[in-house]
Amino acid sequence: MPSALFTPIKLRELELANRIVIxxxxxxxxxxxxxxxxxxxxxxxxxxxxxGLLILEATAVEDIGRITAGCLGLYSDENEAALTQLVADARTMSNTPIxxxxxxxxxxxxSRPTWELWKGPNLTEEEGAWTPVxxxxxxxxxxxxxxKELDAQGLTRIVDLYVDAxxxxxxxxxxMLEIHVAHGYLLHQFLSPMSNHRTDRYGGSRENNMRFPLEVIAAVREAWPAEKPIGVRSTGRDFNEGGLELxxxxxxxxxxxxxxxxxxxxSAGNVAPGMKLPKIxxxxxxxFAERIKREVDIRTMAVGLIVKPEQANQIIESGQADMVAIGRAFIDDPRWAWHAAVALGEENPPIPPPWQRVNPKVWPAYKMARNEKSDLEAGMGHMRRE
Ligand SMILES: Cc1cc2nc3c(=O)[nH]c(=O)nc-3n(C[C@H](O)[C@H](O)[C@H](O)COP(=O)(O)O)c2cc1C
Structure with missing residues (x-):
């Protein structure tokens, strides 16, 4: 029996081999x-x-929509060619959906990238700063x-940009696509009363605040193939007084x-300064994912400090979410999913064939490498060929 974490899931026609999402x-x-x-x-x-799935980073639908000058874009033929090549290369090596x-x-x-924040958050003119919207x-x-405040024409332009992207x-x-409506970026800026102070039909009430993000999402859904899924990174809470709540x-x-x-x-936060964060x-x-899943009957992905295989498995097993999105644990250990599979007793950890020699079934030092008591240390090590 596979563990809950390693049980496949289908999103429209897309099959995910397990519930782990990068x-x-x-x-x-x-x-x-x-x-x-x-x-x-x-x-x-x-x-x-x-x-089960890899989701590439926040990718801007126009150049002035990049967080930093180093963000990925999908607004030019050159951007498209570079990502087409990346996907083509990936397909030769892996069946994991992207x-x-x-x-x-x-x-x-x-803004500046995280490693240059010590200079201050924003680019200077000499560094090529631009006027955002x-x-x-x-x-x-x-x-x-x-x-620059987006007028009616500007809003239509943004919808078109999302569709083009x-x-x-x-x-x-x-x-598949994920649409970013969190972390204080444009669609979240419309959604949150902390940042949306418009007085037209795109601001002033919850319904009006939701209007623009929903228009964008509806247009993208229309343009994207019916058999391919779309997810939304939404905001569970702003963590600001007067901001979005669950x-x-x-x-x-x-x-x-x-x-x-x-x-x-x-996810949560970062739409306005002055957040009052809970204990992280x-x-x-x-x-957040649990309540949305329970009350809305929509699939959810939980995110945020999911670190241990047992913790991730428990989230799926208990029905709190359908998938887990994991970030930093994968930067730290790109083999996290193999290690999770072994920890959860999976029969076949998802190790690519050329690297199968580190499968614990055939590598007696696997546990030593994980700082666990191994057969080798216990004096029972022997090479097996299975
Ligand atoms: C280096 C870094 C880059 C990130 N970039 C994005 C991003 O492009 N889009 C996004 O929605 N979240 C982004 N996040 C947030 C992560 O996707 C994730 O939600 C967050 O790190 C919490 O999960 P974790 O505790 O497993 O890392 C980023 C986080 C980190 C650390």
């Missing part, structure tokens, strides 16, 4: 939005780990760029269900 992880290493050798290396590492997260940074664009002309906070993603060969996330998920969205992965402990956001 969460989108910005690399801030693109040039003009184009994937580089670094992205290929990163994707290959992750694809070799035997997860998705991509479509994003627009809105007023949080023109936002729901209103309000900056994220003092010192951040003042965005989705069509490009289809031509690249991606298996009740809002449930209402939003109901709307996503109406749009035939395949799963919701509720393993699985601290799993209850």
């Amino acid at each position: 969460s989108p992880l910005c690399q801030f290493s693109a040039v003009d939005g184009n994937a580089q050798p670094w992205h290929r290396m990163n994707a290959m590492h992750h694809l070799a780990s035997g997860t 998705g991509i997260q479509l994003s627009h940074a809105g007023r949080k664009a023109s 936002g729901p209103t002309g309000e900056a994220y906070t003092e010192g951040w760029p003042e965005p 989705a069509r490009r993603a289809q031509r690249c060969g991606f298996d 009740d809002d996330a449930v209402v939003f998920a109901r709307e996503l269900k109406k749009l035939d969205i395949d799963y919701v992965v509720p 402990e393993p699985g601290y956001m799993v209850h």
